[in-house]
Amino acid sequence: MAVETELAELVHGVGHRLRRGYGEQLGPLGMSPGQARALRMIIDSESPLKMVQLAERLKIVPRSVTSVVDALEEAGLVRREVDPASRRSTLLVTTPEGRARYEQVREARRRAAEELFSVLTPEQQDQLRELLSVVDRQPG
Template sequence: METELAELLRGVGRRLRRGYGARFGPLGLTPGQVRALWVIAEAEPPLRMVQLADTLKIVPRSVTPVVDALEEMGLVRREVDPANRRSTLLTLTPEGRVRHEQVREARRQAAEELFSVLTPEQQEQLRELLSLVESRPA
């Protein structure tokens, strides 16, 4: 039973990622860039590069090309950390905020499409069940 549930969940996750990917492409972003943009946008206060790498669960040197690409697109700005001049803080530009909202809408549309086969009550029940599983310590 647990194996079947795990496989169903994996399949649903794959379909959701495909839906995201189809919507992120027209925004000019890869899934990795979207994840980084999302983390930077949601951070308070601004993140250091090493914190972004930690949050994304990647090695620090792997975050540099992602941030480089976001910066080249005008979505992210690097700033010297006033508390530690050797560190770099990441902040969204105004265009980055616009793109983050576009990503938010793309994610909403993909989820809405995927879960449209469920009634609102079923969606709420699924949310509650998945929250219960997610909140349990690993």
């Protein structure tokens, strides 16, 4: 097996384990990784997002974002508001409960990463971070 292929398989496998661990950590919070990611995008936005903007940031089609937002709204984490600049648009606003849940989500993500990378020394973790940063900065 070529080194590049082996690296790709290793990165894929580690990514899968990280996502699975994250999903397990999110379970008690009643959230899926997709919902957690959407909540993060809404909170990290400098201003309330339109539904179409959230779909773009999540890289999903606009009709798919509706079910994610429905679940977040049903859980009381976000609310829809009419955009005063364009009454046909809907803005997504985080509730206080959403901000509190987001802190729990961040902690769940940290725990999942900590569990996965605990086999590495702090120096090895720094080295891995540096190497992956180099690869991540490449275009495309």
